[in-house]
Amino acid sequence: MNQTANIKPQTPLGQAMFVCERPKVEYRGLSLKIVQLATKWGPIGIPLLLRFAWGIFFAALVFVIAFVWVVGRFINPLLPWFVRDVVVVVGLLAFVSIVAIIGIWGERKVSGRIQSRLGPMRTGAWHGWAQSLADGLKFVQKEDLIPQDADKPLFRLAPYVALVPAFCAYLAIPFGVGWVFHDSDVGLLFVLAMLAIEVLGVIMGGWASNSKWSLYGAMREGCQLVSYEIPMGLSLVAAVAWLGSLSLVELGRAQDGGWWSWLLFQNPFLFAAFFTYYIASLASCKRSPFDLPEGESELVAGFHTEYSGFRFVMFFFAEYMGMFAVSAVATVIFLGGWNSPVPGLASPLWFVIKSTFLVWVQMWVRWTLPRIRIDQVMHACVKYLLPFTLLLFVGSSLWQLYDNPDHRLFEGFAAVVRFGLGCLGLLLLGLYFAGAAYGFYHRNQLVGQMVRKHLPGA
Amino acid sequence: MLEAVIFFLLAGLAVAAGVAILLSTSIVRMAYWLITMLIAVGGLYFLLGAYFVGVIQILVYVGGVAVLLVFGVMLTSRQLAPKLRPGRGEVVWLALVGFVLLEALTLSILHTRWQQNAMAPANSVGEIGRSLLGEFLGPFELVSVLLLVAMLGAAYLARPKVPTQGPQHAKGTTVP
Amino acid sequence: MMGLTPYLILSAILLVLGIAIVISKRNAIAMLIGVEFILNAATLNLVAFSRHGIGGLSGQTAALFVIVLAAAEAVVALAIFLNFYHTIATVDIDQGDQLKG
Structure with missing residues (x-):
């Protein structure tokens, strides 16, 4: 009886329940290369990139505009159609990536502002603009x-x-x-x-x-x-x-x-x-x-x-x-x-x-x-x-x-309605911008009021 | 030349999808192979210059029917998936019938002299709209009525079936 | 320049594949997939004739009708299959023989 009592619980069930191994990780292919490059050159490259961020940004902007102008003005008429297609697709890819990158950063900034906080502020030189790039680097690793x-x-x-x-x-x-x-x-x-x-x-x-x-x-x-x-x-x-x-x-x-x-x-x-x-x-x-x-x-x-x-x-x-x-x-x-x-x-x-x-x-x-x-x-x-x-x-x-000249009365009515709708649209847009300007001008007081109102004792 | 290459790519994709469905046992894989075939055939419509039909194929089939199909698969393939592999005798019969049918169709296609017209129909969208509301007005109205009937019928068939309670049972459980 | 023949042969192959799928599968949804193959073969025929044949745009219009009918068919068939599944808890069509005398 004693011997049986000393036996440790070594059932397969127990093993399955309590033994938890860390899965083996295999990095392969492109992912591995990117990680290697990032760890090798990141400590040097990223601070440099951030130091000259605005310069790089404006240089890229000027380069893109000049490139598009040169291609459209001189190169495009001379080249076969598929070169034009490739150029346009690459341009679209770049645009779409920029949209996604700015969109992700913008979403975080907008959510921050709406919730009376700052959002990402540190990555990059200005208002955390490089946050999406940093996130992307993290995700790749x-x-x-x-x-x-x-x-x-x-x-x-x-x-x-x-x-x-x-x-x-x-x-x-x-x-x-x-x-x-x-x-x-x-x-x-x-x-x-x-x-x-x-x-x-x-x-x-x-x-x-x-x-x-x-x-x-x-x-x-x-x-x-x-x-x-x-x-x-x-x-x-x-x-x-x-x-x-x-x-x-x-x-x-x-x-x-x-x-x-x-x-x-x-x-x-x-x-x-x-x-x-x-x-x-x-x-x-x-x-x-x-x-x-x-x-x-x-x-x-x-x-x-x-x-x-x-x-x-x-x-x-x-x-x-x-x-x-x-x-x-x-x-x-x-x-x-x-x-x-x-x-x-x-x-x-x-x-x-x-x-x-x-x-x-x-x-x-x-x-x-x-x-x-x-x-x-x-x-x-x-x-x-x-x-x-x-x-x-x-x-x-x-x-x-x-709404045509055959129905003179309705045409006049339609014109009035169209004018009214246009004014309504302008009014809405004007109200929006006025509100935004007011909020931006009084931003510190408004936040203070909100804090005093909702967090008494703060 | 480019047209032929694109044709054989898309045709190969469609046929491969069909063969994969025949060999597959997972119903979800089958649904995704079906989507592959639908997109390949849509690409063939683009190749044939029928842009409107191609876009409608992708919009209605892939965006509507295929999503619905995958949805149905998810709702029904929880358990008790029936064994999808046919028996050996069935496979032999299937191969025989399929081969004979394919042979008959191919031979009749190759031995017919088709009246061909190399001119592509132009301005497809406007012309299709005009023919839908002109030449094909009767079928168009019939199809719209049929769509309405199908919508109502599907809604009726898929309504939630609450187990109906008997009158004496209901009397005992009702709260005043 | 491609003619009519490759499209017709592809359509024939798709038709035969669809029939084979309908015959060989016992799952109701797989059979629906086979029916979609058959309908697509027919539509491909119509569109190919509209491009290379002498019918003009009538083929494309008829193809639109086929697509609409296929959508309606798929919706009703799925509703029926869901009912089938709720009744006998499987989509194996060989099990649906309760009405057998």
Whole structure:
């Protein structure tokens, strides 16, 4: 009896439960090279880079502008078409990466400001501008984990399926007349189709992770996407029917000539369609208040719970690229694209400014509104947004039918309404800027008031 | 030349997807191979100059039907996945029937003299819109009615089935 | 210059693959995948004829109809399969023989 009592518990069950080995890590390929380079040259290179950050930034900007000008003016007419295509694709890749990098940094700054804190301040010389680069360096060095029970090929494939279509959407987005990779007859539908494929990568990653959080995220993404595609498409169809083209370049060109000719201010139905499109695009980009697929408070990180390192970065990039893409579509269709508010100053710069403003509003919404429940998401789409957008489409078509010289009375009424809508738009924008200026001017007093009000005794 | 290369790439992808589905046993893999095939065929539509049909293929099939299919797979493949490999006799029959069918189709395609027209139809979107609301107005309306019926039917079939309580059972549990 | 023939042969191959998938699989959703193959073969035919044949754009219009019908078919079929799954807890279509006399 004594002997049996002395025997240690060596059952397989006990081993499985209590022995926990650190998994062997194998760094291979590009990741290993980057890590080696970073550890070798990082201590010298990064401080140097940061010391001369602004100089490097402006030099790069000047170089890019000069390069684009030289290519467009002298080299492009001489070269075969595929060289032009390669140059444009590389330029788009650079632009998209900059969008994602600035977007990630901007999101942290915006969230910080909205929550009365500073956000990243130290990395880089000015307001933590290099935070995204530092994050990227960190992510590249991270261990590349794949769960043991994951569906490994699909797990590896999913980030690419999310990232590549998000980039492909930019191939049809025009930044100006002539500033587009390919001006297609069906540009708008192409962008929508690419954004629809992007979601497939999310579902793939969520399923392949073989984790319940990821699967829940993927399921939410699936039902959310399939339902919000419809109001999104319907509000765009209202705009497309008004101008009679699916080509994004044509749509932008038709709104030439001042802010009063933008599609947003043409009739009240299109004014509302812009907002329904914007809400639906928030849902299709998984942005709050519709960010249920990655609801941090419920699902750890949603569909990318199991992803680490560079694969996670790819999902992140895809999200920010998608945000800018839907904002760009809204800009081209409703906000006049590259056309300036006063006629005659059309430039790609306007397009970037407007799209960036819309991306900023997405961030603003994210850090202002609470997340809603999944049944509320579906009800909001099927019961309210879908009938409302159908109504907008019919109303806009009827308005177009009667807004012509045959119906003199209605034409006058339409002109008055258009003028009123234009004034309303200017008023909203003016209020926004006035508020922003007031808040910026009194920023210290406002924070002090808030602290005194909400944290008595501070 | 480039057209031929792209054609054989996309065609190879589509056929490979079909073969992979035949050989695969995982239903989710099958769904993703289906998506591969759909995208490859969409690329072929682009190659044929049918941009509108290609984009609609990707938008409706990949963005709608395929997502729905993957969704259905996730909802149903939790457990008790039926054995998907057919028996040996079935495989022999399948190969025989498939081979004969393919041979018959290929021979008839190769031995027919097709009336070919090298001119590509231009300005596809506007023309398709005009033909949808002109020449094909009847089918168009029928299809819209069918879509409505399909939507209602699917919603009816997939409604939540609350177990109906008997009247005497309900009487006992109701709270005044 | 590619003609009509390669597209038709590819379409035939896809059709045969689709039929083989429908016949060989016992999972209802896999059969739906096979049906999608068959429909895509037909659509590819229509679009190829619209490009290289003499029908003009009618082929593309008919292809749109096929895509719409395929979407409707997939939705209804999935609803039926979900019902099937709720009733007998499997998607093996050989198990659905309760109505057998």
